[in-house]
Amino acid sequence: MADRSDNKGFIYFVLGALVVGVGVLAYFLWAEENEDPGMSISVTEDGVSVEGEGN
Secondary structure: OOOHHHHHHHHHHHHHHHHHHHHHHHHHHHHHHHOOOOEEEEEEOOEEEEEEOOO
C-alpha cells in the first residue's frame, strides 16, 4: 500500500509544475504583447497595407 506522504509529495510536485508553466506562459504572452513591431501588415477590403521600418 502506498504511503500517503508520497502521494502528497507528488501532488505538490504537479501543482508546482503547473504554477511554473502558467508563469512561463504569462511571461511569453506579456513579452509578445510589449514587443515593438518592426513591420505591420494589414489586409482589408481596400487591399494589403504594409507599414514599417523597411529598407
